[in-house]
Amino acid sequence: MITINGEKMEWKAKMTVQDIISEKRYVFPLLAVWIDGTSVARDNFGTAEVPDDASVQVIHMISGG
Amino acid sequence: MEKMKVLAEWSYDQAKPLRGYTGKTLKVNVGDMTFESKDVSEDMKDKFTGGRGFGLKLLWDSVKETTKWNDPENEIVISGGPLCGVTQYPGMGKFYAVFVSPLTEQTYDSNAGGHFGPLLKFAGFDAIEIQGKAKKDVVIVIDGDAKKVQILESPFDDVNAYTVTAALHEYYGDPKDINDRRFSSVLSAGKGAETTYWGCINSSFWDTHRKAPRLKQAGRGGGGSILRDKKIVAVVVKTHDLSGTANNPADIDTLTKLGAKLHKEIITLDSKQCRMRTAGTAHLNEIMNEYHLLPTHNYKFGQHPDIDNIHSSKYEKKFSQNVADGCWYGCTMACAKAVDGFVLKTGPWMGKTITVDGPEYETAAGLGSNVGVFDPEWTIETNFYADHYGIDTISVGTGIAFVCECYELGLINKKHTNGLEMKFGNKKDIMELIHRMGDGKDDFAATVGKGIHKMKDLFSEKYGASKEIMERIGMEGQGIEASEYVCKESIAQWGGYFLSLKGPQHDEAWLIFMDRVNKQLPTFEDKAEALHYFPNFRTWFSLVGLCKLPWNDIEPADNATKNTPQEAARVPEHVQNYVDIFNAVTGKKITKEDLVLQAERVYNFQRVFQLRLGKGTRKFHNIPDRALGPVWADEWEARTEYYDNELKTEGVDPAGLSSQDKCDKLQKIRRGHWEKLVDTVYKRRGWNKNGIPTVKKLKELGMDIPEVVAVVQKHSRPEDEWKD
Numbered sequence: 001m002i003t004i005n006g007e008k009m010e011w012k013a014k015m016t017v018q019d020i021i022s023e024k025r026y027v028f029p030l031l032a033v034w035i036d037g038t039s040v041a042r043d044n045f046g047t048a049e050v051p052d053d054a055s056v057q058v059i060h061m062i063s064g065g
Numbered sequence: 066m067e068k069m070k071v072l073a074e075w076s077y078d079q080a081k082p083l084r085g086y087t088g089k090t091l092k093v094n095v096g097d098m099t100f101e102s103k104d105v106s107e108d109m110k111d112k113f114t115g116g117r118g119f120g121l122k123l124l125w126d127s128v129k130e131t132t133k134w135n136d137p138e139n140e141i142v143i144s145g146g147p148l149c150g151v152t153q154y155p156g157m158g159k160f161y162a163v164f165v166s167p168l169t170e171q172t173y174d175s176n177a178g179g180h181f182g183p184l185l186k187f188a189g190f191d192a193i194e195i196q197g198k199a200k201k202d203v204v205i206v207i208d209g210d211a212k213k214v215q216i217l218e219s220p221f222d223d224v225n226a227y228t229v230t231a232a233l234h235e236y237y238g239d240p241k242d243i244n245d246r247r248f249s250s251v252l253s254a255g256k257g258a259e260t261t262y263w264g265c266i267n268s269s270f271w272d273t274h275r276k277a278p279r280l281k282q283a284g285r286g287g288g289g290s291i292l293r294d295k296k297i298v299a300v301v302v303k304t305h306d307l308s309g310t311a312n313n314p315a316d317i318d319t320l321t322k323l324g325a326k327l328h329k330e331i332i333t334l335d336s337k338q339c340r341m342r343t344a345g346t347a348h349l350n351e352i353m354n355e356y357h358l359l360p361t362h363n364y365k366f367g368q369h370p371d372i373d374n375i376h377s378s379k380y381e382k383k384f385s386q387n388v389a390d391g392c393w394y395g396c397t398m399a400c401a402k403a404v405d406g407f408v409l410k411t412g413p414w415m416g417k418t419i420t421v422d423g424p425e426y427e428t429a430a431g432l433g434s435n436v437g438v439f440d441p442e443w444t445i446e447t448n449f450y451a452d453h454y455g456i457d458t459i460s461v462g463t464g465i466a467f468v469c470e471c472y473e474l475g476l477i478n479k480k481h482t483n484g485l486e487m488k489f490g491n492k493k494d495i496m497e498l499i500h501r502m503g504d505g506k507d508d509f510a511a512t513v514g515k516g517i518h519k520m521k522d523l524f525s526e527k528y529g530a531s532k533e534i535m536e537r538i539g540m541e542g543q544g545i546e547a548s549e550y551v552c553k554e555s556i557a558q559w560g561g562y563f564l565s566l567k568g569p570q571h572d573e574a575w576l577i578f579m580d581r582v583n584k585q586l587p588t589f590e591d592k593a594e595a596l597h598y599f600p601n602f603r604t605w606f607s608l609v610g611l612c613k614l615p616w617n618d619i620e621p622a623d624n625a626t627k628n629t630p631q632e633a634a635r636v637p638e639h640v641q642n643y644v645d646i647f648n649a650v651t652g653k654k655i656t657k658e659d660l661v662l663q664a665e666r667v668y669n670f671q672r673v674f675q676l677r678l679g680k681g682t683r684k685f686h687n688i689p690d691r692a693l694g695p696v697w698a699d700e701w702e703a704r705t706e707y708y709d710n711e712l713k714t715e716g717v718d719p720a721g722l723s724s725q726d727k728c729d730k731l732q733k734i735r736r737g738h739w740e741k742l743v744d745t746v747y748k749r750r751g752w753n754k755n756g757i758p759t760v761k762k763l764k765e766l767g768m769d770i771p772e773v774v775a776v777v778q779k780h781s782r783p784e785d786e787w788k789d
C-alpha cells in the first residue's frame with residue numbers, strides 16, 4: 001500500500017509515477033512529485049518507480065486566473 | 066469620421082517617467098469641464114505604491130461615505146503602477162480601474178491589458194481620475210504629443226466598442242501609415258453598459274499584424290456602466306513617446322537579463338506546460354471538467370458529458386496561430402488569442418466578418434458550460450457581442466445561468482421573460498437575451514442586467530419568485546457574480562471567493578488544488594495562512610501594473626526539484642524576479658517580505674474603504690448554499706459515492722436518507738465550517754470578529770492615517786474584539 005497526498009492506494013510492482021498520475025486522472029500539466037520527500041523530475045515520471053509503502057506527494061501547482 | 070468639436074481643452078507640462086513614476090496624476094471632470102494635475106508625493110508612493118493603490122487613494126479623497134455609483138463625485142481612476150510599461154519582461158502592461166461599483170455599492174478594482182496603461186504614463190500621468198457627469202456624449206483625449214487634454218463632443222450614434230475604437234484609432238493615426246495607429250489606445254464601453262450594471266471597460270491596442278484594433282477588458286464590477294452614466298463614449302490616449310526605456314528604469318541591464326531568462330523559459334517550456342501560447346487560458350476547459358470544477362448549469366455540476374465539444378483543442382484550431390498575441394510589448398506568453406475571419410450569424414452585425422478577442426477560459430465556461438451550451442461557435446459569437454455592447458462576459462454568463470435555473474424551477478416563466486424560453490442550452494433565446502441587453506428596450510433584459518443580487522429582489526417583487534430559493538442558488542457575493550470555478554469542494558476556496566475584498570473573483574486566491582487535491586492545507590489555520598498570503602501577493606500585481614499569468618502559469622524546469630512542495634507552489638524564482646524588477650525599475654531595495662507588506666497596506670486600506678461606504682463587515686461576507694455544497698438531489702446523485710463519503714467523514718451515516726435530506730445535512734455541517742473559516746481568517750488578517758482591521762494592525766502596517774483610523778474607530782465595538 002502507498003499513500004498519494006495522504007490517501008491510500010494499492011501498490012503494484014513496477015508502478016511508476018506516471019501510472020499513479022494516469023490512475024488518479026491527474027490531467028493538470030503543472031504537476032510536481034515527491035516520493036518520500038525526494039523530488040522526481042517531470043521528465044522522469046514515466047520511468048521513476050514507486051516503492052511499496054511510499055508516501056507520494058503529487059502537487060498541482062496553483063493556477064487559474 | 067467627422068471632425069470632433071472641442072468642448073474644453075487644457076495644456077500641460079509633460080512629466081517624463083523617472084524610475085517608473087511621472088510623479089503627476091490627471092483629473093478630468095466632464096461635468097464642469099475642468100482639468101487638474103496633482104503631484105504624487107513620496108508618502109503616497111510608500112503607502113500606496115501605484116496602480117490600484119493610487120486608484121483607491123485618489124478615490125478616497127474624492128468621494129463621501131454616502132457616495133453612490135451614479136453620483137457625479139464617483140470616479141473611475143485608472144493607473145498602471147511603476148512597472149507598467151516595462152517591455153523587457155512579460156506581462157507588464159496592465160492598468161487597474163478603481164470605482165464605486167453599481168453592483169457591489171463599494172469600491173471595486175478591475176484590470177485590463179491593452180496599451181492604455183503604459184501610454185497614459187508615457188503621455189505624462191501615473192493615473193487619471195475621471196469625475197462628473199457630462200450633459201451629452203463626450204470623448205476625452207489625452208494627447209501626449211501635443212501635451213493637451215481635451216473633452217470633445219462625441220460624433221457617435223453607435224457607441225458600441227468596436228465601432229468607436231476602430232474609428233478613433235483611425236482618427237488619431239497618421240493617414241499615410243496604418244500602423245501609426247499603435248500610438249494610441251482607446252477605452253470604451255457600449256450600449257449594453259448603459260442598460261445593465263455589468264458594463265465593462267474595453268481597452269484597445271492596435272494589432273499591427275491584423276491591421277485591426279484588439280480589445281481587452283477590465284470586465285468586472287460595472288466600470289463601463291459608470292463610464293456611460295457619465296456620458297463618456299471613449300477615452301483616448303496618444304503618444305509617440307514609446308520605447309523600451311520610456312519607463313526610465315534605474316537598472317535596465319537587470320530587466321533585460323531577467324526578461325531574457327523568462328522569455329527562454331516560456332518558449333521552451335510552455336508547450337509542455339500550460340500551452341498558453343497556442344490555446345490561451347482556454348487550455349483549462351477539459352482540466353476543470355476532469356476535476357469537477359467546470360461550472361455547469363449554474364454551478365450545479367462540475368462536469369458534463371459534452372466536454373469534448375469545448376475541448377481546448379477545438380479552440381486551438383479556431384485561434385490564429387503563430388501570431389505574436391501579447392497584449393503588451395514583450396509578452397512572449399502571448400495568450401491574448403483571437404479568432405480571425407469569423408462571420409457573425411446574429412444581431413446587428415449579422416453577416417459581417419470580424420476578429421474576435423478570446424474566448425478565454427472564463428468566457429468559454431461562463432458563456433458556455435454554465436449556461437448549458439457546448440458549442441464554441443456560439444460562445445465566440447456571444448463573446449464578440451458582449452465585448453461590443455460593453456458587457457462583462459463573466460457576470461453575464463453567471464447571471465444568465467441563474468436565470469436559466471430560476472426558469473427551469475418555475476420561479477419565472479415566458480410571460481416574465483417576454484417570450485424567451487430561458488432553459489439551459491437554449492442557444493437561440495440566450496443569444497436573444499444578450500442582444501436585448503445591447504438594444505436596451507426590453508424590461509426583462511434590463512432586470513437581468515442589474516445582476517443576481519438585485520435580480521433576487523426584483524424577481525420576487527415583480528414575479529413572486531421565492532426569495533429563499535434564489536438566495537440558495539444565486540452565485541453572487543457582495544453583490545457581484547462569481548467567476549467560473551466550482552468552489553463547493555474546497556473550504557479554502559470558499560474563502561478565496563467569498564472572503565475577498567470585493568466579491569467572488571479569482572484574482573485573490575485560487576486554492577482548490579492546494580486544498581482539495583494536494584491536501585496541503587489540512588487545518589483551518591493552514592487555510593487562513595493561504596488566505597492571508599495569496600490575496601496579498603496577488604494584490605501586489607495590481608499595485609505595480611502586472612499580469613499574473615507569467616508568475617505561475619509557467620514555471621522554471623527545476624521549480625519542483627529546487628523547492629519543497631509548500632514553497633514550490635509560490636514559484637520562488639519568479640517571486641524573486643519581481644522583487645529584482647521592482648528594485649531595478651524604482652531604484653529601491655525591497656525584499657520579498659516588503660512586497661507582501663506593500664500589498665497588505667493597500668489590502669487593509671481597501672477593507673476600511675468598504676467600511677466607510679457602509680459595507681466591509683462580516684454580514685457582507687455572504688456565501689450562497691450553492692457555493693458550499695449540493696443544494697438539490699440531482700446534484701448529489703451526480704456524485705453519490707463521493708458525497709456519501711463526505712457525510713460519513715462528518716460522522717453522519719447516509720444509509721436510509723433521501724438525497725435531499727443528505728444535501729440538507731451536509732449544508733448544515735458546511736455552514737458551520739464556513740463560520741469557523743471566517744473566524745480563523747479574520748484573526749490571521751488582524752481583523753476583529755466583525756471583519757474590521759484593528760487599529761493595531763493599521764499601526765503595524767504604517768497605515769494609521771488619522772482619517773482611516775477614525776473610520777475604524779467609528780465602526781468598532783468592544784464585543785467584536787477577540788478574547789483570546
Ligand code: SF4
Pocket residue numbers: 155156157158178390391392393396397398399400401612613614615
Ligand atoms: S500573459 Fe496574456 S494576458 Fe498576460 S500580459 Fe501576456 S498576453 Fe496579456
